[in-house]
Amino acid sequence: MPKLHQIIERHWQHPNPLLTFLLKPFSCLFGLVAAKRRQDFLSGRLKSEKLPVPVVIVGNIHAGGAGKTPVVSALVSGLQRRGVKVGIISRGYGRKDKTVHVLDAQSTAAQAGDEPLLLYRQTAAPTAVGSRRAEAGRALLAAYPDLDMIVADDGLQHYALQRDMEIVVFPAADTGRRDLDFMPNGGLREPLGRLNGVDAVVVGGGRPAADFRPSENLFHSRIEAGxxxxxxxxxxxxxxxxxxxxxxxxxxxxxxxxxxxxxxxxxxxxxxxxxxxxxxxxxxxxxxxxxxxxxxxxxxxxxxxxxxxxxxxxxxPICAIIEPDLADFVLGRLKMSV
Structure with missing residues (x-):
């Protein structure tokens, strides 16, 4: 028998009228809360911390499965090839240890979370995890004070950390849909209009629908198996x-x-x-x-x-191929010379 989360996620892709009727009120409430948090950040009512180096957020407005982690890996690797000393911070979803942790060769998934540990092993970039991203960033900079930049794996909705750039990864399969909704009736954390205010959108898994125009800076990502x-x-x-x-x-x-x-x-x-x-x-x-x-x-x-x-x-192994070059775009946007 399918588990509840499987039923809900299937509903996101193939809406069930009964579930829509039951879940729609909760989605309306979720949307109101998300809008208030965003407005509190923009107005300054929500306290937000600035780190001493540029912070690039790579996140999504979906609840998982957008292909974000391969994009982070590709971006960090691209920056490294250009001589940028870049670090990674993440919440470390699913880890057992809830303290801030700066990864090393002995780190485990229980300490760091599976995706941060994977990124660390793929890129060898200094990496730290913590539920408060600013705290993780401070710990990372204390351990690696010569970093030029920090890339945050997820955290688009974590407004307690100020960001210099926002990049959203969006699945190509959803670019033509008109029935997307907030959680739990749909998989959205924020409205589609949020895409109009970010620095770049990376469409993953295919070409977007012809009328998908969320940002003047649109990138495409495809996955290649090694x-x-x-x-x-x-x-x-x-x-x-x-x-x-x-x-x-x-x-x-x-x-x-x-x-x-x-x-x-x-x-x-x-x-x-x-x-x-x-x-x-x-x-x-x-x-x-x-x-x-x-x-x-x-x-x-x-x-x-x-x-x-x-x-x-x-x-x-898999890797993301991003076109045009995302690392060059980030450096140009931040006016960083290497």
């Missing part, structure tokens, strides 16, 4: 022929697991068993199905202990 590698040995790449010939399973604990399974099918891999876990779900070797080979996401891989006996586990 070479599958063995868990705990990134240099060992998988032989696709061998994977196709043996019993194969796939596991994904992400917002939209079908994207991951489709990526495997696009590579000619057809898992006999697919396991979709909730986004940010705890993940351990016990959750792995019995198969000659099991392929998992990089986001799930960071939650497995390095000491686990996982000789049959393989990882599919």
């Amino acid at each position: 070479q599958i590698y063995r868990f705990n040995n990134q240099s060992e790449k998988a032989d696709l022929g061998r994977l196709k010939s043996g019993s194969l399973a796939a596991v994904a604990g992400i917002a939209k697991p079908e994207r991951f399974f489709n990526s495997l099918r696009d590579m000619g891999l057809n898992p006999a068993q697919t396991v979709a876990l909730p986004d940010h779900a705890d993940f351990s070797p016990a959750d792995l199905p019995q198969a000659e080979a099991v392929i998992i996401t990089e986001k799930d891989a960071v939650k497995l202990p390095s000491s686990a006996a996982t000789e049959n586990v393989w990882v599919l």
Whole structure:
């Protein structure tokens, strides 16, 4: 039987008239609260802290699944290639440790959250997590005082932290929809009009609808899969022929697991068993199905202990390709020379 969150999320994509009737009043209330918080920030009634280096927010107005984390990784990597000393801050959703944590080589997903730990391992950028982003930013700058810039992974609605730029990641599939609504009747955290006030919108997963004109600065992001590698040995790449010939399973604990399974099918891999876990779900070797080979996401891989006996586990890496170049745009917008 589907869980409540699965029923609600399915309703967001394919509205059910009965659920719309029941949830609409709560969505109206959510919208009023969101508008008041935004107005309190703009008017100065909401206290907001300014960090001593530029802060770039990469967020969304949806509740998850917009492809934000790969965009953050691509942006940070692009800035690093241009010589910018950039750090990352995040709330660290799903972590067990609630204190501010500056990541290091021994950090775990329980301490940092799966997405910040993934970003840290992908980019090697100094990273800190905390429910109060300004506090995380201060801790990061104390540990790395030579940073030129901080990129905040999520936090568009976290107005207690002042920002120098706002970038919103928006799924292409929703650019033509007219039935989007606030949570819980829909997946929106803020109204579509919010897109008109940000510095840039990155449309992910395809081309936007012809009448989608939220910002003069519109970017496109597509996901590319890399070479599958063995868990705990990134240099060992998988032989696709061998994977196709043996019993194969796939596991994904992400917002939209079908994207991951489709990526495997696009590579000619057809898992006999697919396991979709909730986004940010705890993940351990016990959750792995019995198969000659099991392929998992990089986001799930960071939650497995390095000491686990996982000789049959393989990882599919992905990266975001953003056009035009987002890193150049950010540097130009902030008038930073490198």
